[in-house]
Amino acid sequence: MKTSSKTKLAQSVALLGTLALLATGCSNADDAAKADPASADNPVTLTVTTFGAMGLDDLYEKYEKENPGVTIEATNIDTGGNALVDWKTKQASGAGLPDIQAVEEGWLGQVMAVSDSFSDLRDYGIEDLKSQWVDWKVEQATDKDGRIIGYGTDIGPEGICFNSKLLEKAGMPSERSEFAEFIGGQDSTWEDYFAAGKKYEEKTGKAWFDQSGFVWNAMVNQLDEGYYKKDGSLNIDGNAELSNRWKMLADATEAGLSSGQTQWDWGKGQAFLDGSFATMPCPGWMLGNVKGQVEGAGGDATSGWDFAGVFPGGPANWGGTFLTIPTTSKNPVEAAKLATWLTNAQSQAAAFEAAGTFPSNLEAQSSEQVLGSNELTKFFNDAPIGQLLAERAEGVKAQFKGADDSVIQEQVFGPATIALDGGKDGQAAWDEAMSTMKNLDIK
Template identity: 65%
Template sequence: MKLSRHTKVAAAVAGAASIALLATACSSGGSESGSDGDITLTVTTFGTMGLDDLYAQYEADHPGITIKPTNIDTGGNALTDWQTKQAAGSGLPDVQAVEEGWLSKVMQVSDSFTDLNEYGGAENSADQVSWKNEQATDADGRLIGYGTDIGPEGLCYNGALFEAAGLPSDRESVAALFGGDDATWEKFFEVGKQYTDKTGKAFYDQSGFVWNSMVNQLPEGYYTSDGELNVEGNSELEARWALLAQGAADGLSANQTQWDWGGGKAFIDGSFATFVCPGWMLGNVKGNVEAAGGDATSGWDFADVFPGGAANWGGTFLTVPTTSKHPKEAAELAAFLTSTESQVAAFQAAGAFPSTTTAQADPGVTGESELTEFFNDAPVGQILGSRAEGVVAQYKGPDDSVIQEQVFGPSVQELDSGKADGPTAWDHAIDLLNQLVAQ
């Protein structure tokens, strides 16, 4: 997640509850059948996944199928919702969206999800980037989810604010400013300090998203690739934390509330000038600007560069819990919602960058869209395709989202508020790690 991805404007983050998971399939499902044989399929998603118009299309093409969607504001809250229903043994939908950051937790009870191979899974997922299918395949070879998107990251920046600060504002020059293909976090914070010293304003909205991106692009993050905790004593994490802490001390963070931004106002009032942007976040930027009364003239742009190189933040799967009374129909719906055509539509609606290679190359992704127009005519799809080169999603352990949100979340807030320096905030995070995460 990974901070939880896909979030609506002004959504509030809630920590994921630690609830015991059931290791066996539950007994009751969420789908409904009317006396006339019609079927209602329930779908639970989160944030801005760009699927709403697709529901109506599917219903029109499948008489007798009614889709009853539920959208939860954040991925963290969606995790809590899923855990609660999984533990209770009731209330799960026919199609459940699962965020990459808590997929490992889901995999602990993978036998409570339908093996999509029973419904054409291999054929339906053949065009997914290879590592996406690997993520959703359990130890017994069961495919439990179809990928909707991946989260390659580029850099959103406000060209008008850059120009006012005496920095270059066109995309190519901005990419070069941060080092181009050799961009580093050191250079990012260096430029940020120049901007803040010149303007007296913050460079990025808050440190949490920056930290999340810094962690996600490492070969191994909070867990090693073989599933061992990898936080305490991790010199790479500590070095990046030191950079983040210095950035906060230098005033580069606007100390915004995650997923809030004052109802979007901070995106149009000059509160900050850069924003880390996986594809799905582009729709959030646009939505926040518009919610605050802004538009494409607000100055936001999108550059083909990212500190530290290729990085992936997010990516979601559609699964079918075994509690569904209509697993075949649910699997068919999940396949439709993750088809090439649907992924192109979701990208155009929300910026979710496709996880199928065919969709990535489709003119509907590489060409013009509402996002292109909003981001100063930036070739958004082409940039994301470039940023996806070399991306392989990091292994996420079962408590990855807990570590990101509940362990490091408070310490990030300490940095941004000035309540603690880097070493002190790190020690506080380690204390929380030992309290909240089984060693």
């Protein structure tokens, strides 16, 4: 397996216009099916582009061993936002797309706008596999014409990561079940979570959560309708639920509950070790990031981080990924075989064990690898992570993501949450966000 990494794509690339539909490559599944299968005598190289911590590296090597003649060239981009820029750049130019492209839930709406440039996976047998995933995962990957363009990998049910040592030092509930009750238990609200944070801040003078952007993302994602209504119309102006949640978050930052950390950096992981903050929203895939940040900064399982199966405001899903096959793939049949294998129960269970990416595959959710002990559970104070995430996945509803959903999250409310953390008044930060949205001509 050959791997490469792209860590900082130019953020100035803003391809917000209509993306060009691609007409090249193999778009006829019947013709593709006539190709000879990969073998030692008929070698095939498959290119795969992913992002973040998806837990697939060991799986690539295993697949190559089990499938002589297949070589996987894997590129992993550091974040979903940078992966979106990479995809949009290549999609617009009509060149450079891989055989398998990982697509994040947050930018699925943009992908669906050009769904004809992705293979219809019904041509490769996905109809026979649909029952293996949670039903809403398949619905998300189905376009308006009924074409299914993505194999489901993980989903992102959310709990709360918390540092038990910091809470114990503050004389506050630090054992997992006690902490869960401290922030409101199974009926926890955002008011409960912030009230607990104010108590912590008053005792310690320290922040409660790492930064406002992730909290805001979670608050929006758990609504029945977020930035868009189900009919595809924008859902921000006059949305009382959004504005009320924004005010709650603004009040929390004004009270000193946010540490104002830089997203995906956390002072190169030091903030997880130096007591800068005590809690943060954690979808399953975030757990691998936390572990990696702590270890990268020289810490280990003794750092005090734990995971509670409770979440303010009720069930919430943040993120989750799909494996798609652009129509430009020269090896769509072999790509479909690989994508099918990477999303089966055994592979998703292995990916969870490696990176904490909670499976969308139902069989994998109940596997020993997911429910049992592993390096991730040991790091989080032996928390039964798989069981807790399975419980948090109950009641999750797939939120409709419009074409500019990720643009709104990152370019409209991203700067606004940073402004909140910097001390800007909540109303002023909201007004600036609305002005930015108008300038971007988001409708």
